[in-house]
Amino acid sequence: MKDTLITLLEGAVEALKQEGVLPQDVQPTIKVDPTKDKSHGDYATNLALMLAKPAGMKPRDLAEAVVNALPASDAVHKTDIAGPGFINFFAATDAAAQVVAQVLDCGDTFGRSMLGQGQKVQVEFVSANPTGPLHVGHGRGAAIGDCLCRLLEATGYDVTREFYYNDAGAQISNLARSVHARVKGLTPDHSSWPEDGYRGDYIIDVAEDYLAGKTVSADDREVTAKADPDDLDAIQTFAVAWLRREQDLDLKAFGVEFDVYFLESSLYEDGKVDATVEKLTDNGHTYEEDGATWLRTTTFGDDKDRVMRKRDGGYTYFLPDVAYHLDKWQRGFKTVINEQGADHHSTVTRVRAGLQALEVGIPKGWPDYVLHQMVMVTRSGVEVKLSKRAGSYVTLRDLIDEVGRDATRFFLAARRADSQLTFDIDLARSQSNENPVYYVQYAHARVCSMLRKAEAAQQPFDHDLALANLALLDSDQEKAVLNRLARFPEVVEVAARNREPQQIAQYLLDLAGDFHTCYNAVKVMVDDDTLRNTRLALGLATRQVLRNGLDLMGVRAPEEM
RNA sequence: GUCCCUGUAGCUCAGCAGGAUAGAGCAGCCGCCUCCUAAGCGGCAGGUCGCAGGUUCGAAUCCUGCCAGGGACGCCA
Structure with missing residues (x-):
């Protein structure tokens, strides 16, 4: 219906150009909107308001001219000129009702399109490090990210869902030390409990399964516990696999599946981090200061330069991030969307700057980011902050178990990503x-x-x-x-x-x-x-x-x- | 101090590539099951769209400043 009207209006504009009412050079983007008020008909256009100035006419007069120039059509029952110069269209009942035939004919494909023309898009979301069960914030990311993927698929894109994580950094060794402490029978209140160790009850489960020599398999790995209480490396390997499985189960319960699990450590193993450093250095965007290597990100819009190699020789997190995104680019993704918590927002400028410094033809605003704000969970009007299992946060699993997967997904994706979200458990549970x-x-x-x-x-x-x-x-x-x-x-x-x-x-x-x-x-x-x-x-x-x-x-x- | 996000009905939020008297749910009040699921529907009441300027025929929507809340500003990720 709407397209029909646009076509008719295009015809009218052409006719008016012929008559010299409209100047030849106007190329209006014709906008037809559904009306809010049914006394305004079914659809309305502001065309006459837009063209009043170039035509040198009063909007209402022009609207009249447009209406008179409108090609005849069965779809339009009548037209009206209203307000400052809107043209209102009353659809013929039969024409409006044809959408029913269209929907029944298209079935599942109604609403789908080929806008994306099969173009490859990658969406990175959740990307939680395997140090604990997924929390509500990850849940919001999962809901938004997956819905985004479905939307892109529905509009003709070839979508890759990707999950990025680190299985070797400082947080992971902290995880290993925490499990080790539990293996040794220590509790978080003990004086020799690791500093900033993970205190959640799930650490106990990891420790028990490790000692029991269990095998865990996650979507991207399978590990059998060595059961040696003093082998920190073995504990780490097992703990990572255990928590990856835990997160997989959370995601499965949520109905989200990934195509690719990407390891930060692989960037080092494959030499991609070194290659990135080399490229940045060769391009002359780096310098040494205070014993560290800096990247001159200020050249590319950052408000200060960033350290890329620390004084101790290790890289900051931001360097593998750049290497990772270069890899995405090289895999042929012209469109990449990163769905993350807004607390990561400081990386946006940095990563983009780093990619510019590579000078490999990556567009300036690449990649896209969708950042979601905090989620607060309430029950009986009071904020819920803790869960026994995770310790310091509410887990995604808590929500799914309590209110169900459908309500959880709907609630987490139903609000704009950039506004803070209050997840009211009572409301989500209520069958009303x-x-x-x-x-x-x-x-x-x-x-x-x-x-x-x-x-x-x-x-x-x-x-x-x-x-x-x-x-x-x-x-x-x-x-x-x-x-x-x-x-x-x-x-x-x-x-x-x-x-x-x-x-x-x-x-x-x-x-x-x-x-x-x-x-x-x-x-x-x-x-x-x-x-x-x-x-x-x-x-x-x-x-x-x-x-x-x-x-x-x-x-x-x-x-x- | 700098940057990002938000500020719309008592509450939770839609609407924001400008468009006609600003919408919904909840809460409040009044109604609707001899009738397809009342997990529903109708009605009443409720608003300086944070504040002040600006652009425009027209601003909740775009621009500037200010105020309030949240977040980020690390050789953590």
Whole structure:
């Protein structure tokens, strides 16, 4: 419908150019938007307002000229000029209702597009180091990152989900020392407990499994415990594998799968860190000072230069980061999105600067970042800060166990990434209308129920009869649903382009709302075969779009509640 | 002090590549199940869109300054 209107308006603009009403050189991007108020029709354009100045006419006069120049079309019932010069379009019922046919015809593919043309995109998210179970912040990253991937896939991109971690740094040896202490029977309150050691109860489990000689297998490794209580290296290797498995189980419970697990240590082993240093040095962007090697990141927009090789000879974290991103570039990813917590925001400028200093043709603003703000968890109105298992933080698993995977995903992805999120456990648990996840899922289940009813009444859905009579969907409530359905492909597109998964959640809530309103206003199971079937068709189309949208969020669409 | 994010109804938040009287849920009040799932729907009430300027025919949306909250400013990751 919208595209039809744009085409018509393009025709009108051309005609007006011919007549000399509009100057030849105007090339307006024609914007047609769904109206908020139904007294303004179904769609509106601000075209006349935009072109009033170049045309040297009053907006309303120009609007009139545009309307008069509009090619005839069956799709438009009538037009109106309103306010300062908006042109309002009232869609012909039949044309608006054709979206039902389109949705039923496309099925799962309704809303999908080939915008990305198969281009490779890599999304790095979660990227937790294997030192503990995933926390809520990782959960937010997982929900947003995975939804983003689904959106990109739906818009025609070839997506690689990647998880980056370090299995050899200072934090890992801290992990090993912590497990070692537990192996020795020490508790965190003991005087010889390692400084900044990990205190969570899961360390006890690691220690026990290590001593028991167990084998653990994670998505990217399998290790059998040596059980030697004094072999710190063996403990470390086992602990890393153990926690990788732990995190895999968390992710699996959340329904997130990765294509690639990338090890920071591999960058050293493959000489990629050294190669990066060499490149940066050869390019003349480094200097020695205070016994350390610095990268002149200020040349590329950073507010101060950064140390890349420490006085003790080791590299700072930022160097492997640059090497890693160079590797992404070399793997052919023109688009890379890093989904991280906002506490990593200081790395953005640094990594980009480092990549510029390599001078290998990487664009300035590459890669993209989606940074999410903090998550606060509340129960009974009080902030929850601890979990027994992890010690100092609330785990993703706690949430999944308590409120379920669907609600957790929905809640964590339903808000803009850059606003702080309060995760209200009571709300997410509640099986009531207060809970947005249930609200959407219920709409889906309601359609399913309707169909079951129809089957039971020996009145199965008659596809052809329904599609031949879609113009019967002419109540305000039905039109609202039709218009909402028609918007879905664009919402998916915008959500993918802007990297804003929350738009899908918002859309689903709106669609579910329109549907519930319609459900209460218009009875579907009527005796009239034709009427009943067209209404069933609207229900089916709604169900399909709810399903497609929920799928983009990785949330299930239940047949009954 | 510098940088990033946020500030919209009592509460939780949508809306922000500018568009018509600013939306939803919860909380409050009043209604709707002899009828397809009331996990639902309708109505009432509730707002200086943090403040002040600016750009524009038009600003919650863009620009500047200020205020408030959060985060980041490490030879930690």
